Amino acid sequence: MGSIALRGICKSFGGIEVIHGIDLEIANGELVVFVGPSGCGKSTLLRLIAGLERPSSGLIEIDGRDVTRLGAADRGLAMVFQSYALYPHMTVRQNLSFGLENLRMPKAEIAARVAEAARMLAIGDLLERRPAQLSGGQRQRVAIGRAIVRNPTAFLLDEPLSNLDAELRGTMRAELAALHDRLGATMIYVTHDQIEAMTLADRIVVLRRGRIEQVDTPLNLYNRPANLFVAGFIGSPAMNLFRTEARGGRAVLPGGIDLPVPADGPVVLGIRPQHLHPAGPDEAGIPAELRLVEALGAETVLHGITDSGEPLVAVIDGQPAVTRGQRLRLAFDPADMHLFDAGGRRIG
Amino acid sequence: MGSIALRGICKSFGGIEVIHGIDLEIANGELVVFVGPSGCGKSTLLRLIAGLERPSSGLIEIDGRDVTRLGAADRGLAMVFQSYALYPHMTVRQNLSFGLENLRMPKAEIAARVAEAARMLAIGDLLERRPAQLSGGQRQRVAIGRAIVRNPTAFLLDEPLSNLDAELRGTMRAELAALHDRLGATMIYVTHDQIEAMTLADRIVVLRRGRIEQVDTPLNLYNRPANLFVAGFIGSPAMNLFRTEARGGRAVLPGGIDLPVPADGPVVLGIRPQHLHPAGPDEAGIPAELRLVEALGAETVLHGITDSGEPLVAVIDGQPAVTRGQRLRLAFDPADMHLFDAGGRRIG
């Protein structure tokens, strides 16, 4: 009981259309992640589903029932607001129990649920504080807590972990995944964190300027991005892209690498930074001069520039002994290559 | 002109001490990143430096001058608030130019600076909107813009990129780094993003419960964490830790791996997930059963459990063909191992 369907949803704010006809079916119990550049309409879409905004046109169905005209309170969803929207005059405990009291739940049950959420979110000793006395991350956790205590049929989570540290984020992610499993609740999750998106999602919806670019499972999205936008957006750092001409089934990359391609005419070749590695002595590689070396510890990001002036980014495991200004040849396995036509659509 | 020194800073909120004696020197032009678990006092420390809060005790010096009693306006710093604190009644343009008008800067100069910031933050076409009409990420960018237009001697940035997508975040990070180089301004940067911390920081300050755990360059922190807390906190996923007894200069790990250690008695051995790899047939490895496989595309995170019940996390490049429930032996290079004594302090 938590399938959600959007049919031709459009939304304008005072003349500016920000959602241009979204069609999407979300199955009961599915965990769908919305990703997309800042301002692409993720929050707006969530608010439309929640019932906090009315679509300019289109239908929203929950469990097959048209709820387009139904108020937020009657849709039975729970939401974590991007801006938290905590009740400033209530303590954390009151913030958490407010929704439960509205359902006329017995006191004991409320207490138990609040305690459970507090444990899960590690905010047990903040329960008597008010939002103004919390740190950013603590507030965000309270905001999450307010949604999860309700055990609703569907969750709408708008960047719920953005202000948490890596460790806590990992824990919280695991907790949310566990919750999702346990309740079997539908979840719509907005995030900018690729790891979250990849690990949590059953399906990822990639949005761009109020339109859906691709909907697929995380690995499909990663391995077979439908177009240049998705290719560039999924994966970090972004995929390296080379514009070139395919002639007679072959295309040539900087450094003279010559590859077979199933197309003719202008094409774009994409190769992920993680798939580049320093070329062996007898290997063909793209020569580049290093402009910036970012050592992240476990891996190192090399920002280079090819001889033809194109930027090139590679991610190398560990902490290789390379320095800025050094010239390097970077090789890759042609199987890892992505190919797009001139219109940006994937080929093959 | 932007050296900052904290001397014995303590801060209580109504009886609860949240900052317990911080000593820190930040050189002019340095970029220092504060990291630490949610609620550890990062924002509070930033607000203390900004002059928005008064320390309960301790001194703050800027350029050698005691500014502890000076108001925020007189310290000449710029800040990005974790909560943005945009002026709701002003357009984005007015938000950006407000601080400049305060300095009685000529109109043309203001317009130029606003335009430059808008370009940098990709908010050029939002300039006439009000904050309420912006998405979360757009608001955050405006908040950054408000700080950078001022070209101050020092920046205080409280999780400035938390609501941006990976791509934009990369761009913004590069822009901030460039800005830092260009202005030579001191920057104090709070972030939960390890990549940001590692790539931007000259030095990272690791905080925990209002105390400094370690201050060092990113790679040192990564390679030689001073204690268990830092070891666990820096690097994601967190380092695997094994408690064991060292006897006669040797310690034994699950799976019978026997290592030389320069200590005796109870010790903790740490090995980062990225340093684990499936053991070759004749290699010694820690046997584990896989509980969860997270495919991130470029790499895969394996969550396993050793025979003795300890959790074990490994990060493997690419998308290996492993599944939940599978048993695996994971090997590592002893040189990558970290060793801590019973008190959690690093050995060697």
Next chain:
Amino acid sequence: EPVPVRILWYSDGNEGEVISELLDRFEAANPDIDVILENVAFQVIQEQLPVQLASGTGPDIARVTNLKAQAEHWLDMRPYLADPAYWEANFGDRLDWMREDGSDAITGFMTQLTMTGGFVNLTLFEQAGVALPGPEATWDEWIEASRQVMESQGLPAAFAIDRSGHRITGPNLSYGANYIGPDGLPAPVDEGTMAFVSRLVEWTGQGLMLPDTWVSAAGTTYRAAADDFANGTIPFYYSGSWQVANLSAKIGDAFDWAAIGSPCGTVGCSGMPGGAGLVAIRYTQHPEAVARVMDYLASEPVVREFSERTLFLPAHAGIVAAGDLAFRSEDPNVPPALERFVQASRETLPAANALPAWQWANTYYGALVTRISQVMAGELSLDQARELIDRDIADQVAAAR
């Protein structure tokens, strides 16, 4: 179950307490009547009572000053009174003040008679060495004498008259004024009125009259200068008999003072009679009980005690004739002053006695005071004011048709 009788009562001084004691005695003797004395501000009588009366409600008895204009609402008590003849005999002269024209109803009695008149600060006169003008002295003489005192004693002003149309009417009449036209409607402002009014304006312009009372207010606002007199700011003050108790309390033994009656004009030396009446109201449910209360309050001993204790002039012919009222005051200035007012009430012109029973008197007063003070403030000329007074009164008369 005792019958309730509600009395709406306002107080200028201690009369509220006195009447309440008197009524306690009545109640003790008449357990079947519960008299409820409601002490209210004069504003209530002035503003709220008319609204209640117009809608046919109100108390059973009220103490009222605007007696004639509201006469339609008063109860003719004759059928209920124990002895109407007693009333006719003792209050007869003033019954006309409180009944509709042409009626011979008995609606109530005057609890207090007032008489306008002057007060002088004997001590100031004495100190200035200025002789008091004689009994027949004119307004001009009095003001001249006061001017001398003012100059000699360095006072801010020579005299003051309360800001009230009623107050200047006595002097107006003394200069031959007539308000009542042949048809009983208001007559245009005549030369008599102008004679005194132009003097008053002139005196004000010369700084002889204290500007604080007349000039510094607008409309029909009532202003008294009693405090200025009590403080020795002015040697001569024209007000009325009701001030005696008040002045006695405020002056104490600071100086000697005396009432002098009204100075003379060209045709007489008239003050203005007036006062407050206690009337029964038509809409009462218990006219018999009301009449019993009224009978008690109008009885000679009660009127006598009331007057003696409140220092009010009684309206009871029998008591006045007996002349043996012993006003209860320790102030040696009080009895002669009251005596003087009693005497003054015999010196009034017939025109003055006609006015309280004339429906348009208050209208006339209101127009006079409004416009004259504008002249004093330099907003109007005297001629303009004369025109406007006539117009104001005419408007009012027209509205009532």
Next chain:
Amino acid sequence: MLPFVLAARVLEPVLALWQRRTGHAGMIAVFLIPNMTIFGIFVIVPLVLNLLYSFTGGAEILLEQRPWVGMQQYERLLDCQNHLQPMTCREDQFWRAVHNTARFVLSQVALMVTVSMITALILNRRIAGRGLWRAVFFFPVLLSPVVVGLIWRWILQREGLLNLIVVRLGGDPVIWLNDRFWAFAAAVGVSTWAHMGFYTLILLAGLQAIPRDLYEAAEMDATPPSRVFWRITLPLLGPNLAVVLVLALIRAVQIFDEAYVLTGGGPGTATMFMTQYIYEVGFASFLRNPGLAAAASILMGGLLVVLTLIQLALSRRAERMRQR
């Protein structure tokens, strides 16, 4: 409070049911009806009756006894050769009052808003003993207008407290209330004195609602105090400032008791305001004419509606600006 809390508890399920059946529209009705009913009966109906009064003549008090005269009262009030010259008007007193009121409103509202704004700003700071200071500035509101007028009359009269001080300081005593200028100034000043606590409190509540972090942001922007006020405080105070402006304006137009006691409208008619005119015509029994008073009050009300509309239009703009 307790009965209300209990009532709310009992009402809650009933209202929830009602909401389910009628939706938001039904709830809007629930929220509006109690107030609107009382409002309709006790405000609107009398107002309409008042309008009817203005079309009647005579001196009777009850409407049903009064003859219908149509627009006569209005014609009489508006009959003027030159509206700027009261003496050329049929009802010269009315026009004097109109002029005085206009001048009074302009000066008093400006003074009132300025003074209460400054006070609210200061009381909003973190000063020691805030509650005490608030009480101090609010205190005069507790006094009845009559007492206010009286106290100040004593202070300002010929040998009042103020002249005592003036003389002590070596000046010549001024008879404040007999001077056209000073009497007017006193009316403005005293009414401000008496009511500023009221507006200060409204502004204070408004100031408290402005999020603190905006001030912190402004401080980081090194904003000079005056700019913080004009660019942040004032715009964000918008809706509450509108209350203050509208109420101050309306009350200034309605100024009566304290000015009446203080100056009695004088010297001459220098401080006679519209309500005093209406009061005298409507109630002072000497020159009573309820129809004329009603017509004057309707005219006054019309004027106020226009002024209020202008102000609300302005504040509506401000409101749109800050809509989330």
Next chain:
Amino acid sequence: MTGLKTFITRRRGHGGRWHWTDVASWIWLIGGTILMLGPALWLLSSSFKDPAQLAEFPPTLLPYVQRVAEVEGFDTPLPLYTVTLPGGETRILAQIRRLGANAQMVDPADPALRISVPISQRAPLREIGLATANYTDPFLHFDFFTYLRNSVFVTVTATLLTLLTNSMAAFALSKYRFRGRDAVMLVIVGTLMVPLSVILVPLYSVVSRVGLLDSLWGVILPTIATPTGVFLLRQYMLTIPDELIEAARMDHASEWQIYWRIVLPLSAPALAVLAIFSVVWRWNDFLWPLIVLTRRELYTLQVGLNSYAGELNVQWHYILAMTVVTMIPVVLVFILLQRFITTGIAGAGLK
């Protein structure tokens, strides 16, 4: 004046250095206190003066009473005066009586000695003292406690009802968009300008027709729909972020709960302001109760105690004393309620 406008809310120098705005604030506060409280204190001191002293020019700051002395041979105590004798010597003498410009004095220490003194040479000897009769007399003559009970009932009921009905209407008018909203708002604001005195007569006839004459409800009901309250609350509620209401809707709160649990608590400062006003207004209401209530047992304090204004004389000494007495409860209420006007929190839960 122009310099003053630059005061701002900025809380400078929290414990730090003095900023010029701090100095200016303190000057304003102290100056304001003198201006605000000075007349009030004088009111208090005047309320202890007897009528003669009240009328006295020039006025004294403090209430005084004439000192008297028992002198042998006189039944009543005699008033004491400081007398300057012809030699320039000053003595304290008791006055037996005054005759014209001379007063006959006696030395209390030596009752046999009689001296005649010109009155210009004597000054009354007075000491600070309170004319407490101003306070006690009205209590003796009036049903103080009946009036008090009525006043409290009217004030409390009217205030609670005002807060409830006005906040409900304000909530509807600020947080919903519906057709006719602006019209309703306009009517409400439009009627703000009706002074009671203007509609007194029609209102009286309405109340009498509704049958509320001579009932405390007749005093209460017409006052609770104050347009001021709706306007004030509505404008305040506009500043409460709508996002909190959205959050509550997500929390399955009914509209009533949103009103009761979210908007009302967040409007606490404005409610406190309105409560204070309402208490002050209802407590001090005079004209209206006066008209509606004709039975003494229903009188409120103001009506009951305002009977000292006669036609020709006003007994200010009683009025002042009663003003002071009746003010005490409202001052207490103010002090109690003003603490709700504290640091705003409305924005604190939002990013």
